Amino acid sequence: MSVNDAMEAARYNPVASNVYHLFTRENPSRSQPLVVNNVELLTQSNFRGNRRTIILIHGWMNSATSDFNTVLVPAFLAAEDVNVIVVDWSAGANALNYRTVIANTLSSGAAVASFIDWLNQAAGSTPVQYHIVGHGFGGHQAGIVGRNVQGDITYITGLDPALIGWVNNVNRFNPQDGRYTEVIHTNYGINGYLGDLAQVDFYPNGGISMPGCDSNACDHARSFFYFAESITTGGFTGRQCLNYYAAILNMCNLLPGRLQMGGLRPKIGQTGVYLLETNPAPPFSMG
Structure with a gap:
């Protein structure tokens, strides 16, 4: 980073700027x-320490009201009685300089981890109850949160984690950031990371050009649409590949392994790369 980059990043203070929006089945459309x-605010809210808690982290140039959240919040609440917390780190995500956004991704991840540690202490919940989901730059941030929390997060999902600035970055999404980590690649080499990043990596339609899309932005967004559908209806059976090269070349017919993409529950113990095909419009799953 240049001096100017560092100064720009220093202006973002995630402890003060990040906003945490709670959604539950008691308040599915208006956040708390x-x-x-602030224990008093927590006590007055609908947060329940005995539920699973979903943490949603948006990507670059996004906010709490972005499609990522408007798609996933209702999907999770329809599927299960959970706490859903939308992290709004738009004060750090809206910088035009990607070096600044990377620095902000790291500092925001550390701040979100501290928030979770406080929440667990105040509400009596534990890291085992958490599922962290992030898109784009937020995909890498999900991993950063997981490795900074006190204890092991059970389930971390990266939805087309970002490419630019992360290829040689040691802070990128890591397989060991949670007890089970999974990544869905839908626009590799452009908006999304090319290689495998998690314990399990899925490459729908080869990972770059999604049926029914006519732009890279659409391809990038398909990751959270597919994931939302996996939460509510299941489906999306992947075929095991030798490696991610085989997945992007659509050459995954030799290995017998099959695995469901996404879903509510972590597939602890599973590893590997998987390929699957989707429909061009909902329902996206072909089974």
């Missing part, structure tokens, strides 16, 4: 604010 160290 959660503020670190």
Whole structure:
């Protein structure tokens, strides 16, 4: 980073700027604010420490109201009685300079981890109850949160984690960031990361050009549409590949392994790369 980049990143203080929006089945459309160290606000909210908690982290130039959240919040609440917390780190995500956004991704991830640690202490919940989901730059941030939380997050999902600035970055999504980690690649080499990043990596339609899409932005967004459908209806059976090269070349007919993409429950113990095909419009799953 240049001096100017560092100065720009220093202006973002995630502890003060990040906003945490709680959604539950009691308040599915209007969020309740959660503020670190504010126990009274937490007590007055619908957060329940005995539920699973979903943490959603948006990507570059996005916010709490972006499609990523408007698609996934209702999907999770329809599928299960959970706490859904939308992290709005738009104060750090809306920088035009990608080096600044990367620095902000790291500092925001550390701040979100501290927020989760406080939440667990105040509400009596544990990291085992958490599923962290991030898109784009938020995909890498999901991993950063997982490795900074006190304890092991059970389930971390990266939805087309970003490519630019992350190829040689040691802070990128890592297979060991949670007890089970999974990545869905839908626009590799452009908006999304090319190689495998998690314990299990899925490459729908080869990972770059999605049926029914006519832009890279559409391809990039398909990751969270596919994931939302996997939560509510299941489906999306992947065929095991030798490696990610085989997946992007659509050459995955030799190995017998099959695995469901996404879903509510972590597939702890599973590893590998998987290929699957989708329909061009909902329902996207072909089974």
